[in-house]
Amino acid sequence: xxxxxxxxxxxxxxxxxxxxxxxxxxxxxxxxxxxxxxxxxxxxxxxxxxxxxxxxxxxxxxxxxxxxxxxxxxxxxxxxxxxxxxxxxxxxxxxxxxxxxxxxxxxxxxxx
Amino acid sequence: xxxxxxxxxxxxxxxxxxxxxxxxxxxxxxxxxxxxxxxxxxxxxxxxxxxxxxxxxxxxxxxxxxxxxxxxxxxxxxxxxxxxxxxxxxxxxxxxxxxxxxxxxxxxxxxxxxxxx
Numbered sequence: 001x002x003x004x005x006x007x008x009x010x011x012x013x014x015x016x017x018x019x020x021x022x023x024x025x026x027x028x029x030x031x032x033x034x035x036x037x038x039x040x041x042x043x044x045x046x047x048x049x050x051x052x053x054x055x056x057x058x059x060x061x062x063x064x065x066x067x068x069x070x071x072x073x074x075x076x077x078x079x080x081x082x083x084x085x086x087x088x089x090x091x092x093x094x095x096x097x098x099x100x101x102x103x104x105x106x107x108x109x110x111x112x
Numbered sequence: 113x114x115x116x117x118x119x120x121x122x123x124x125x126x127x128x129x130x131x132x133x134x135x136x137x138x139x140x141x142x143x144x145x146x147x148x149x150x151x152x153x154x155x156x157x158x159x160x161x162x163x164x165x166x167x168x169x170x171x172x173x174x175x176x177x178x179x180x181x182x183x184x185x186x187x188x189x190x191x192x193x194x195x196x197x198x199x200x201x202x203x204x205x206x207x208x209x210x211x212x213x214x215x216x217x218x219x220x221x222x223x224x225x226x227x228x229x
Contacts, residue, residue, distance in 0.1 A: 042219035097215035103155030
């Protein structure tokens, strides 16, 4: 089983709909991150969390919200999806600030 | 401002030849540097990192990278490319002053490596 699991793998939705992307991990890591990947732009940080009571905005948090339900679970929500949120979304975890990130397989989201 | 640049969108090499994927960075303090690889329909996988010490860092799958402080570069290299190395490669930097203890990384835009038989 994968250490970092994202669901769903693919999602097509319509403008204005609320959508949730879920991430769970078995690494036992406190640090969890949500990134989005756009062609030619690399990965950009949306939100990150160090524990269930510590949630922080990244560089592109507008239009997104997150919930850290447990150490192992970190979900990303789009309250009212818009087409420019069409992207590949990745969840990642790490043990400490200097350690490598472990990534999930990604969720391809298309907003029509 | 903190930034990472990968000047080449795509690098093409023949199998067996050496490869280089370029990365330059700009940070306020000392950088922590990383390389990740993304295979089709997969998440990113860690290849190697530079924190301190020897400027030549060896990583997974025969890859290595050289930290050059004067040129603010961290180019990824491999002496002999394989077709299976074909993938999307990302350079990333952590600026200690900017990110503190958050571990936040700034990623480059990615370079597609194509290795042909």
